[in-house]
Structure formats: structure tokens, C-alpha cells
Amino acid sequence: MPVTGPGTGAAGADDAPTSVVIAEDSVLLAEGLKRVLADAGFEVAGLAADAAALLRLTGQIRPRVVLADIRMPPTQTTEGLEAALEIRRRWPGTAVLVMSQHVETQHVVELLAGDPRGVGYVLKERVADIAQFTDAVRRVAAGESVIDPEIIARLVARPRAGSPLESLTDREKEVLALMAEGRSNQAIAQQLWMSPKTVETHVGSIFTKLDLLPDAGDHRRVLAVLAFLRQ
Amino acid sequence: MNPRLRAALIAAALVTITFQLVTFYVSGWPGPPPAPLFVVSTTVVLAAYLGTGIIAWQRHPADKIGLLFTLTGYAWFLPHLLSLHYALAFTIANGTAFVYQGCLGHLGLAWPYGKLRGRADRIVVAVNYAWNIANPIVANLFWNPRVTGCSAACPANLLLIDDSPRLYQDAGQIATLLSFPVTAAVIALIVVHWRRSRGYARRAMNALIWVSIPVAGYITILNIADVVDLSRYNVLIYQAGPLLLAAPPVAYLASAMTARRARGAVSSALVSMEPGPHPAKLRDALARALGDPTLQLAARTAGAASFTDTDGATVDLASLPAGRMVTPLDTPGEAVLVHDAELRHEPELIRVAAAAASLALEHARLQAEIQVQLDQVRASRARIVEAGDAERRRLERDLHDGAQQRLVTLSLAIGIARDRAAAAEGADPDLKALLESASKEARAAIAELRELARGIHPAVLTQTGLEGAIQALVERSPVTTQVRAVPAGRFPAQVEATAYFVVSEALANVAKHAQASAAVVTVREQAGRLEVEVSDDGAGGAQAGSGSGLAGLADRVASLGGSLTVHSPPGGGTRLQAVIPCP
Numbered sequence: 001m002p003v004t005g006p007g008t009g010a011a012g013a014d015d016a017p018t019s020v021v022i023a024e025d026s027v028l029l030a031e032g033l034k035r036v037l038a039d040a041g042f043e044v045a046g047l048a049a050d051a052a053a054l055l056r057l058t059g060q061i062r063p064r065v066v067l068a069d070i071r072m073p074p075t076q077t078t079e080g081l082e083a084a085l086e087i088r089r090r091w092p093g094t095a096v097l098v099m100s101q102h103v104e105t106q107h108v109v110e111l112l113a114g115d116p117r118g119v120g121y122v123l124k125e126r127v128a129d130i131a132q133f134t135d136a137v138r139r140v141a142a143g144e145s146v147i148d149p150e151i152i153a154r155l156v157a158r159p160r161a162g163s164p165l166e167s168l169t170d171r172e173k174e175v176l177a178l179m180a181e182g183r184s185n186q187a188i189a190q191q192l193w194m195s196p197k198t199v200e201t202h203v204g205s206i207f208t209k210l211d212l213l214p215d216a217g218d219h220r221r222v223l224a225v226l227a228f229l230r231q
Numbered sequence: 232m233n234p235r236l237r238a239a240l241i242a243a244a245l246v247t248i249t250f251q252l253v254t255f256y257v258s259g260w261p262g263p264p265p266a267p268l269f270v271v272s273t274t275v276v277l278a279a280y281l282g283t284g285i286i287a288w289q290r291h292p293a294d295k296i297g298l299l300f301t302l303t304g305y306a307w308f309l310p311h312l313l314s315l316h317y318a319l320a321f322t323i324a325n326g327t328a329f330v331y332q333g334c335l336g337h338l339g340l341a342w343p344y345g346k347l348r349g350r351a352d353r354i355v356v357a358v359n360y361a362w363n364i365a366n367p368i369v370a371n372l373f374w375n376p377r378v379t380g381c382s383a384a385c386p387a388n389l390l391l392i393d394d395s396p397r398l399y400q401d402a403g404q405i406a407t408l409l410s411f412p413v414t415a416a417v418i419a420l421i422v423v424h425w426r427r428s429r430g431y432a433r434r435a436m437n438a439l440i441w442v443s444i445p446v447a448g449y450i451t452i453l454n455i456a457d458v459v460d461l462s463r464y465n466v467l468i469y470q471a472g473p474l475l476l477a478a479p480p481v482a483y484l485a486s487a488m489t490a491r492r493a494r495g496a497v498s499s500a501l502v503s504m505e506p507g508p509h510p511a512k513l514r515d516a517l518a519r520a521l522g523d524p525t526l527q528l529a530a531r532t533a534g535a536a537s538f539t540d541t542d543g544a545t546v547d548l549a550s551l552p553a554g555r556m557v558t559p560l561d562t563p564g565e566a567v568l569v570h571d572a573e574l575r576h577e578p579e580l581i582r583v584a585a586a587a588a589s590l591a592l593e594h595a596r597l598q599a600e601i602q603v604q605l606d607q608v609r610a611s612r613a614r615i616v617e618a619g620d621a622e623r624r625r626l627e628r629d630l631h632d633g634a635q636q637r638l639v640t641l642s643l644a645i646g647i648a649r650d651r652a653a654a655a656e657g658a659d660p661d662l663k664a665l666l667e668s669a670s671k672e673a674r675a676a677i678a679e680l681r682e683l684a685r686g687i688h689p690a691v692l693t694q695t696g697l698e699g700a701i702q703a704l705v706e707r708s709p710v711t712t713q714v715r716a717v718p719a720g721r722f723p724a725q726v727e728a729t730a731y732f733v734v735s736e737a738l739a740n741v742a743k744h745a746q747a748s749a750a751v752v753t754v755r756e757q758a759g760r761l762e763v764e765v766s767d768d769g770a771g772g773a774q775a776g777s778g779s780g781l782a783g784l785a786d787r788v789a790s791l792g793g794s795l796t797v798h799s800p801p802g803g804g805t806r807l808q809a810v811i812p813c814p
Contacts, residue, residue, distance in 0.1 A: 101684075
């Protein structure tokens with residue numbers, strides 16, 4: 001499915017609006033999210049205040065996307081994450097975007113452990129940039145992986161002695177970071193204002209330098225790059 | 232002991248000894264003075280009994296043993312009045328020749344405290360006295376000293392009624408025959424006493440057995456020599472032989488010295504005892520020191536009906552077996568020593584032992600009390616740290632559910648407003664910029680609040696455990712940091728938090744002070760404890776002094792019963808190790 005640009009509506013392959021279920025225990029925020037998503041052309045099919053309600057709604061509505069806060073009642077730990085994994089297991093076609101006040105690689109690893117397609121994990125505060133936020137929802141709906149840049153920036157910035165990362169050019173590092181965020185070559189090209197061909201060249205060079213398998217598809221390479229960054 | 236009595240006894244002893252020595256040499260007897268060996272042996276025996284009598288009297292004024300030694304000494308002296316060349320002295324000396332043997336029998340049966348134990352004792356002692364007094368008197372009735380050939384030089388025998396050598400000889404032989412059963416009766420009773428002796432008295436009775444052999448043997452030989460011609464052994468029997476009689480005083484003095492040493496042994500037994508409540512060990516040490524293997528240390532806990540000794544046996548103080556005695560201890564609880572009754576003759580020793588036992592028990596009690604207090608303090612310290620952690624978790628949760636959530640909602644609202652402003656026709660151009668900057672501020676506030684919340688309590692620790700939390704720390708470390716091992720499992724919240732803060736503080740120190748290029752974090756679970764180690768290749772020289780973050784960390788680790796060590800030689804890097812018990 002083609003990647004849709006920001007602000008071009010949320011139509012899926014069948015041209016029907018992309019349905020979303022929101023799991024967020026703060027009513028105010030849930031309402032705000034609902035409004036933003038509706039404005040962006042999504043169909044908000046349900047609101048859930050806890051993980052149990054989320055699973056129930058998802059089973060009933062079978063939305064295209066589930067947007068879930070990681071911390072929800074009753075224990076306020078990782079119910080959202082566990083519910084997301086459960087949804088991915090039970091209804092693999094449903095994309096999940098997990099939001100958190102803080103982002104941790106441990107959560108990414110758990111979330112992406114199965115099939116990373118249609119899975120996203122972002123800082124909650126990303127909702128402030130509405131375009132960026134709705135774009136993330138759209139990307140997971142389209143089967144992409146979305147990893148918050150905060151995590152990637154942290155991982156890329158980690159000091160490491162004698163790592164092949166040191167041999168990457170600054171440009172290559174930018175491309176690597178976007179790959180790790182789950183961006184496709186086309187999206188990277190758009191973001192960095194370069195031709196898709198140039199992106200491909202950079203990606204090939206990065207894979208050679210890091211000694212990664214070059215034929216990995218977009219979703220596979222997210223895992224490969226993340227695994228490398230976590231070393 | 233009355234000092235006057237003591238002075239009198241010493242004076243009398245000195246006078247008697249001097250008198251005996253002088254009369255050996257200055258007397259009316261013709262011919263040379265007695266053989267030097269005889270003088271020495273008889274004087275040694277006299278001095279031994281008189282001296283020991285005074286010492287024993289002083290040690291045990293309430294007992295008759297001192298008196299018995301003294302009497303035996305003077306009984307030994309009486310026959311030596313013979314040295315005086317007067318009829319009366321001569322007669323007294325001959326008539327009392329064997330009184331000392333009666334005294335010796337009394338001494339043996341009253342050993343070691345001068346008290347006869349029963350009727351059999353009294354009968355045998357009485358017969359022995361009677362026999363040894365009557366025998367020479369009867370013999371002297373028929374003995375004319377002239378038969379010895381001293382003719383006119385002999386003083387007169389005032390007891391003589393019938394100058395009949397025949398009767399004298401017959402009486403002598405009957406006397407000799409009868410003396411054996413009397414001696415045997417004394418020895419038999421001594422053996423009975425010895426066999427019955429237990430505990431403390433056993434030691435003294437063992438000594439008596441050894442003493443009885445030479446004494447009884449010597450007396451028997453003397454009796455045999457009366458009827459059998461042993462004159463070629465005269466030097467041995469009459470000159471050296473008396474020395475054997477010095478055995479009882481020597482044995483007595485030896486045991487007195489042992490008792491004195493025992494007092495020292497009580498204190499050294501205490502000193503050698505390990506600290507701690509070990510009543511059984513205390514009992515053993517006291518039993519050894521007192522020489523009473525039957526010693527019992529019994530205590531009654533508050534409210535209990537009966538006393539229990541260190542072997543767990545019930546001790547009924549109201550109906551103790553004969554020969555047992557109770558000494559109460561001066562302790563807050565009820566505790567007693569139950570020991571051989573013979574020890575009452577060593578009041579000083581038993582007093583020292585009781586004081587020592589009281590001290591040891593009191594010490595053990597205080598130690599137990601301190602242990603309880605220490606446990607309470609430990610528990611309260613752990614509770615304080617736990618409460619602090621709970622408070623941190625609560626704060627973090629409040630921030631998360633409150634301010635952070637509101638700021639996110641706020642920034643979303645600003646975002647909507649900003650987009651609307653941008654889309655609106657003819658909107659104030661400043662408005663968009665204003666909302667843009669408001670949005671930025673809100674996001675900056677969210678980011679700051681996130682870091683604040685992380686510092687208060689990392690949510691990832693509660694959410695995923697040590698592995699994810701330490702991973703998060705390492706990702707943020709400005710120094711190349713490798714995680715060598717972290718257990719994936721979960722641990723009690725206190726243990727996880729402590730391990731986390733150890734790594735967090737250590738990595739912060741590495742970044743701030745160590746001038747290191749690399750650090751390694753290792754967390755291992757081993758034998759019920761979590762071992763956390765953070766090492767770097769930096770400058771070293773770190774100290775866990777007061778005021779440093781490490782001191783607080785050490786307190787936190789200690790609150791869980793763990794330990795924190797810092798190896799940081801200058802120039803040799805720093806290795807921080809925490810061992811946290813993990814039930």
C-alpha cells in the first residue's frame with residue numbers, strides 16, 4: 001500500500017476511513033485524541049479506559065488501528081503494552097500504536113519481538129505535533145513500524161569504542177536513524193530531501209559498513225538496525 | 232579464724248618443734264644423740280601436721296580438719312617426750328606411743344573436711360582410738376624398761392604393775408594380731424567413702440586413696456616389726472619410715488593449692504568462652520574449673536513451674552538427691568547452680584563461680600537484648616528505606632497521572648489551536664508564532680518533567696525489572712558502558728530498587744569523576760543474593776566517605792543486610808561491588 005502524505009486523508013485500500021480504537025484512561029486526553037484523529041479523517045470507533053475494555057472493543061469492532069496508552073488501570077504499569085501484544089496475537093491484521101510518557105528500548109524489544117509490521121511505539125507528547133502524530137497512526141495502519149526518534153537518537157548517540165558506527169558519515173547516520181524509526185526508503189528520501197536512489201546508495205553503504213544483510217525488507221531492517229544499535 | 236587463736240597455734244607449734252629438736256640433743260640420756268635421719272624425719276612429720284593444721288584451720292575455720300591435723304601433730308609429738316630423761320615424761324611417751332595412729336584413722340575417715348559421715352565411721356574411729364590408746368598402756372603394765380639393758384640409766388615406768396616379760400610378750404603379740412583388723416576396717420571405710428564420692432569430693436578422695444597406701448602400709452610394718460625381727464631394716468623403718476606419714480599433710484596442701492587454682496580457672500574459663508548465649512558451654516567451663524563434673528546450671532523462665540538444666544532435664548530443687556546443693560545466681564531471671572554438696576567447704580570458690588556464672592548469663596542476656604534491639608533497628612531502617620521508595624513510586628505515579636498527563640493534554644490542545652490558526656483565513660500572524668512557542672514550552676516542560684520523574688523513580692524498573700532499567704541507564708551513560716550480565720527475572724521491589732540505584736550512582740560517578748573511557752556493569756544472582764558490580768578504567772581514588780552519594784548508597788544496601796565495597800586504587804580504576812541478600 002502506498003504511503004500517504006500528511007493531510008491527504010486516511011483512506012485505506014478500500015477507500016473506507018481507517019477505524020481507530022483509543023485506549024486512554026484520561027478522559028480529556030482521549031477526547032482530544034478522538035477529535036484530532038476525526039479531524040484527520042480517521043473513524044474513531046471506540047474509546048477504552050483500561051486494557052480489558054480495549055480487548056473487548058477490539059474484538060467487537062475489529063478496528064484497523066489501536067492507539068493505546070502503555071500505562072492504564074488497574075496496575076498502571078504496562079497493561080497497554082500487554083494488551084497490544086495480545087491484540088497482535090489474536091488479530092494480526094490490527095495495527096497497534098503504543099504511547100508512553102517515557103520510551104524504553106526494553107518495551108520496543110518486547111513490542112517488536114513478533115512481527116514488527118504495523119506496530120508503533122511513540123512518546124505520548126508527540127500528539128502536540130498533530131501532523132506528525134496522525135502520520136504515525138497512518139504509518140502503522142499501512143503496516144510500517146514506527147519507533148520514536150527519542151529512542152533512536154539516544155541509541156545512536158551512545159558512546160561506543162571501536163564500533164563500526166564510528167565509520168558512518170553524518171548523512172549515513174541520519175539515514176540509519178530514520179531506518180531505525182521504521183521509515184521506508186521513500187519516506188527517508190522525502191524527509192532528508194534526497195532522491196530515493198541516493199537513499200538506496202546510503203542504505204547499501206550502511207549495511208556494508210555494519211555488516212548487516214542487505215536484502216532485508218523495510219520491516220526486517222528495523223529489527224536488524226535496532227539490534228545493532230542496542231549492542 | 233581468730234587471729235589470737237592463730238597466733239597461739241603458731242607459737243605452740245614453734246615451741247613444740249623447737250622443744251623436740253632441743254630435747255633430742257639436750258637430754259639426760261647417755262650415749263650419742265639420735266641418728267640425724269631420725270631427727271629430720273620426725274621433725275618433718277611434726278612440722279607438716281602442725282603447719283597444715285594451722286593452714287587448714289584458717290582455710291576452713293568451720294571445719295574440723297585443721298583441728299584434726301593439729302591434734303595428730305601433737306599426738307605425734309607425745310611419744311617423743313621420751314627424749315626427756317624423767318620417769319613421768321618417759322611413762323607418758325610410752326603410754327601414748329600409738330595415739331597418733333588413732334588420729335590418723337580419724338583423719339582418714341573424716342577426710343577431707345574433718346567430718347565423719349556416719350555411725351560406722353564413728354564406731355571404727357572410736358575403736359581405733361581406744362585400741363591405740365589402750366594397747367600401749369596395757370603393754371606398759373608389764374614392761375620393765377630394764378629388760379632393754381639400760382639398767383639404772385632408765386627412767387622408771389610409772390605404769391608398771393607386774394614385771395613380767397612373758398605377759399608383755401603375749402600382750403604384744405595379741406596387740407599385733409588385733410591391730411590388723413582395726414587398720415583394715417579403717418581402710419575399708421575409706422574405700423567405701425571413695426567409691427561413694429562424686430563430683431567435687433572425688434578429687435580429694437582420689438588423693439586420700441593415694442595417701443592411705445603409704446600410711447597404712449607403714450603402720451602395718453610397724454605392727455609386724457613388733458612381733459617379727461626386722462631389726463636389719465631399723466634404719467629404713469624407724470628413721471626414714473616416718474616420712475611416709477607426711478603424705479596426708481602434703482596431699483592436703485596440694486589439694487588446697489588446686490582449689491586456689493580453681494578460682495583462677497573459673498575466671499580463665501570465662502575469658503576463654505566465646506561471647507554469646509551458650510549456657511551449656513558455660514556449664515562445661517564451670518564444671519571443669521570447679522572440678523565437679525556433676526555441676527548443673529539450671530534456669531527457670533518467667534512463669535515456668537520448674538527449673539531446667541542445660542541438657543533440658545527438669546531439676547526439682549525441692550527434692551534434690553542427697554549430696555547435692557543449690558547456689559542461687561544473682562541474675563534477673565531465676566538461675567541456680569546445682570553442685571556437689573562438698574563444695575560448700577569451698578565457699579570462696581563457689582562464690583567466685585556463682586559470680587562468674589551470673590556475669591556470663593547477664594552478659595548473654597544483654598547480648599540477646601542488644602541483638603533484639605539491633606534487629607529492630609535493622610527492620611526499622613529497612614522500613615524507612617522501603618517507605619522512602621514507596622513515597623518515590625507514589626510521587627512518580629502522581630506526576631505521571633497528574634502533571635505529565637495534563638501537560639500532554641495541554642500540548643495537544645495547543646497543537647489543535649495552532650493548526651486551526653494556521654488554517655484560518657486572515658488570522659493574526661503573531662498568533663501562530665505564539666502558539667508555536669507555547670507548544671515548544673509545553674514539550675520542554677514535558678521533557679523536563681519526564682527526567683524529573685525518572686530521577687525520582689524509574690517507571691521502567693517497576694514495569695520491566697532490572698534488565699530494562701539498567702539497559703535504560705546504560706543507554707544514557709556518556710561513557711561507553713557494557714552490560715556483561717543482568718538476570719532477566721524479577722526480584723523484590725526493594726532489591727531491584729537498591730541494585731538499580733547502585734548502578735545509577737556508580738555510572739553517574741563514572742561520568743562525573745572517573746575520567747574513564749569504559750565501564751562494565753555486571754549483575755548476577757548467586758546463592759540467594761544479588762551481586763552488583765560496576766567497574767571502570769578511570770583514575771580511581773574514589774572513597775565512600777560521608778556526604779558522598781556512595782555513603783547513602785552503602786546505607787541503603789546495608790538496610791537490606793547487604794554490603795557495599797569500593798576498590799579504587801589511585802590510577803587503577805574503580806570497582807564498586809554491592810552484595811544484596813535476595814530472599
